[in-house]
Amino acid sequence: MARRIIIIGAGQAGRRCAETLRELDSTAEIMIFGAEAHLPYDRPPLSKAVLLGKGPGTGLFVRSAEFYADQRITLHLSEAVTHIAPAEKQIETAQGRIFTYDALVLATGARARRLAIPGTDDPRVMLLRSLDEALALRARLLDKPRLAVIGGGLIGLEAAASARQLGCTVDVLEAGERLMARGLPTSISRRMAALHRQHGVILHLNARLDRIESTAQELNLHLAEECRAVDLVLVGIGASPETALAEAAGLAVAEGIITDRCGRTSHDGVYAAGEVARFPNPMNIDISTRQESWLVAQDQPIAVAHAIMGQHKPYDVIPWYWTDQYDCNLQVLGEPTDRLHQIERTEGERHTLLCCDSNGRIRGAVLINNGREATPCRRLIASGKPFDITEYADMARPLRSFL
Amino acid sequence: MAAWHRVASQEELQPDTPRAVRIGEMQLAIIRLADGVFAVNDVCSHEYALLSEGFCEDGKLECPLHQACFDIRTGKALSAPATAAIATYPVKCENGDVFVMM
Numbered sequence: 001m002a003r004r005i006i007i008i009g010a011g012q013a014g015r016r017c018a019e020t021l022r023e024l025d026s027t028a029e030i031m032i033f034g035a036e037a038h039l040p041y042d043r044p045p046l047s048k049a050v051l052l053g054k055g056p057g058t059g060l061f062v063r064s065a066e067f068y069a070d071q072r073i074t075l076h077l078s079e080a081v082t083h084i085a086p087a088e089k090q091i092e093t094a095q096g097r098i099f100t101y102d103a104l105v106l107a108t109g110a111r112a113r114r115l116a117i118p119g120t121d122d123p124r125v126m127l128l129r130s131l132d133e134a135l136a137l138r139a140r141l142l143d144k145p146r147l148a149v150i151g152g153g154l155i156g157l158e159a160a161a162s163a164r165q166l167g168c169t170v171d172v173l174e175a176g177e178r179l180m181a182r183g184l185p186t187s188i189s190r191r192m193a194a195l196h197r198q199h200g201v202i203l204h205l206n207a208r209l210d211r212i213e214s215t216a217q218e219l220n221l222h223l224a225e226e227c228r229a230v231d232l233v234l235v236g237i238g239a240s241p242e243t244a245l246a247e248a249a250g251l252a253v254a255e256g257i258i259t260d261r262c263g264r265t266s267h268d269g270v271y272a273a274g275e276v277a278r279f280p281n282p283m284n285i286d287i288s289t290r291q292e293s294w295l296v297a298q299d300q301p302i303a304v305a306h307a308i309m310g311q312h313k314p315y316d317v318i319p320w321y322w323t324d325q326y327d328c329n330l331q332v333l334g335e336p337t338d339r340l341h342q343i344e345r346t347e348g349e350r351h352t353l354l355c356c357d358s359n360g361r362i363r364g365a366v367l368i369n370n371g372r373e374a375t376p377c378r379r380l381i382a383s384g385k386p387f388d389i390t391e392y393a394d395m396a397r398p399l400r401s402f403l
Numbered sequence: 404m405a406a407w408h409r410v411a412s413q414e415e416l417q418p419d420t421p422r423a424v425r426i427g428e429m430q431l432a433i434i435r436l437a438d439g440v441f442a443v444n445d446v447c448s449h450e451y452a453l454l455s456e457g458f459c460e461d462g463k464l465e466c467p468l469h470q471a472c473f474d475i476r477t478g479k480a481l482s483a484p485a486t487a488a489i490a491t492y493p494v495k496c497e498n499g500d501v502f503v504m505m
Contacts, residue, residue, distance in 0.1 A: 371467025
């Protein structure tokens, strides 16, 4: 009898796991369960093309319903899984149906964090994580409201840029002292702050928001030193891994489901795929990492599918993510931090920041409108080759010549 | 009507260094590879970006925005996030000049 593989989570990681499983095994029975009614979609367009009302092209629904039928991948949409029982190899859904499996993949992703202050239960205080939330936010933005974005991270800033392009007044409130502080060196945070100010965003750094007071007309944001009236609030303060099912079943969980490099969890026959997984960091195998990016949802499930099929293909890809804000494309590779030596390569609007350790090995890079250096950067990071760091600053020497 | 358009001289095309050209409204990338000169639509099939500004190697052109990869000879999308091919155009070289048919 064919093996049955159940994937919980009908997002990008679930889709990628199913596709890869089908490539590896033409007979396995593959089921995907998802709480949402939509076909699996990729999230990057939500804060940009979807908010702007541009056709997101093939970047949103990468595969059609026909594809899943053709590949014999059974989609159980609008059917959330409520319980998993690894000992019995069973799952139960919100509809009360029970399914048995031979292998189980948790591709449950992450959920948007809510703001823990008074006044956030007003419907004008929104989140941006799902397609439905993006569409609801877009509908409100079309009225050109005064928008306050809480959180100066990637999603908040992309949404701020989209809202400015739609003609909204935009304030961004960031509790920390700089933007996108989690993954970027200070010099890049400053550039992004300048970019948003140029486009008319009012930035509040070190902002302390105590409460939101709702009136029929507006929302009053009570900050430490002022009160700001807006029409709409978007909370973009990060995401937490969706580990409830795993925890209830007793899997090892620590801010993500603990896995090895191939997505195996603490329980035999149970795997975790995409951004819910915490795995050994390819940049430093001794510590674990959980990554939220298109790349990890795209490629880590390949490792999982191989492991299910008994093949060893660990996920050891250098971290990479991008963000598009206004006309600026920013790409981040490896682990660029302030603790490393920083070398700038600038040519007109193109800018590369290389972050090297004391041996001249590149550990991270940030590219602004300079994507052609991404692949050379990735290979240099992966190679661990040491160089005289002064040579990197020589723009006459293309980065690829160091490879 | 389709016709040959001169787009470059052969000597100004360096290997693996795409050149962006415009014919009317069309934006093309002209690339010299070991086995000849090729012309493809310069606009990525995923989101708007000029592929001529991307990394080029081994007959592949990589989008500078999101790193989708295309086969320069066939236009085929080789990696996500792109899934659709880009158009390719016939090229001929005569007396040191490069022409594209479109």
